[in-house]
Amino acid sequence: MRPGRAVRAARRWTLGRLSAYRASLMTGFFLPRRLGRTALLRYAALLDGQTVNLHAELPASVTQAETAEIVLRRGLRRHRRPARVYPDPEGPWLMDAAVLLGAEAGGVPVRRGRWKLSLEVRSGRRGVRLPLTLAEPTTPRKGATGPMARSPLTAERYRLGRTVRGDARVVCTKVRPAAEVAAVHIQHARIDVDLRVLGTRATAPWAEVVAAGRRVRRSLAEVQPGVWRLEVPLAEMLPAGGRREHWDVMVHPDRGAPLRLARRLHDVQAPGRVFTMRKILVSPRRGVLMRIEPRYTPAGSFRLTCSDGDRAD
Numbered sequence: 001m002r003p004g005r006a007v008r009a010a011r012r013w014t015l016g017r018l019s020a021y022r023a024s025l026m027t028g029f030f031l032p033r034r035l036g037r038t039a040l041l042r043y044a045a046l047l048d049g050q051t052v053n054l055h056a057e058l059p060a061s062v063t064q065a066e067t068a069e070i071v072l073r074r075g076l077r078r079h080r081r082p083a084r085v086y087p088d089p090e091g092p093w094l095m096d097a098a099v100l101l102g103a104e105a106g107g108v109p110v111r112r113g114r115w116k117l118s119l120e121v122r123s124g125r126r127g128v129r130l131p132l133t134l135a136e137p138t139t140p141r142k143g144a145t146g147p148m149a150r151s152p153l154t155a156e157r158y159r160l161g162r163t164v165r166g167d168a169r170v171v172c173t174k175v176r177p178a179a180e181v182a183a184v185h186i187q188h189a190r191i192d193v194d195l196r197v198l199g200t201r202a203t204a205p206w207a208e209v210v211a212a213g214r215r216v217r218r219s220l221a222e223v224q225p226g227v228w229r230l231e232v233p234l235a236e237m238l239p240a241g242g243r244r245e246h247w248d249v250m251v252h253p254d255r256g257a258p259l260r261l262a263r264r265l266h267d268v269q270a271p272g273r274v275f276t277m278r279k280i281l282v283s284p285r286r287g288v289l290m291r292i293e294p295r296y297t298p299a300g301s302f303r304l305t306c307s308d309g310d311r312a313d
Contacts, residue, residue: 049148175199179251
């Protein structure tokens with residue numbers, strides 16, 4: 001085994017052992033001793049890539065409550081958002097909350113790092129802060145859609161995690177640079193694509209439409225703040241030799257590697273089947289027809305498949 005692979009394998013083994021030890025410590029020691037003294041989350045999920053939805057059962061010590069707030073804490077920074085608390089006629093008090101994340105979306109301005117969640121309940125002048133314990137992570141349902149890993153507005157990555165004591169926390173990680181499709185405009189003999197560049201600086205980006213051994217460079221026009229338009233160069237994409245050619249779009253930001261244009265900020269499991277687009281037939285040269293099929297690959301990449309059409313009369 002090569003030295004690099006051996007180091008990576010040893011690192012994975014060590015991390016796996018630490019993770020197993022941490023989980024054992026959490027479930028075998030901390031959780032049994034804390035249940036009944038904290039707010040127990042019965043449901044905790046991150047919906048639409050940027051909204052934390054919470055439902056918790058409060059401990060028996062809470063017998064009355066007038067107001068409640070979710071507190072997100074990291075170091076000395078605190079952010080508060082309202083929560084709803086109400087009595088259950090057949091059991092303890094309950095709490096519901098929805099916390100929008102991200103300043104760009106009008107939510108909590110969390111930045112990169114781990115943010116611990118807690119619940120503050122007040123009745124008159126008396127208040128108590130309760131840890132939000134996540135004993136069992138919520139398993140998302142399977143279906144045509146799934147959980148979004150990133151914010152659809154900023155591509156920020158959020159996830160729900162747990163401390164070694166079992167307390168719930170929001171983990172915000174670094175944004176990976178991406179070029180995201182905003183809209184596709186298909187006309188009779190023209191295709192324009194609106195796109196956004198996320199996670200990296202893009203004051204004057206440009207694009208390349210690429211196929212096997214072929215590249216066509218195109219400029220981008222800013223049609224809205226942060227939204228750039230590509231006019232697809234259909235006249236330069238006629239396939240050679242009668243074969244089908246698949247063209248991808250690479251977006252070049254101000255710095256760094258080019259970004260493959262894609263549509264990934266969604267919760268759809270099969271984008272190629274859901275986000276379908278109509279085919280068009282164009283005449284890029286006199287007497288020649290070409291069929292254009294815009295589509296998304298299973299990975300979400302935007303692709304244009306070109307093939308020869310019938311010869312024009």
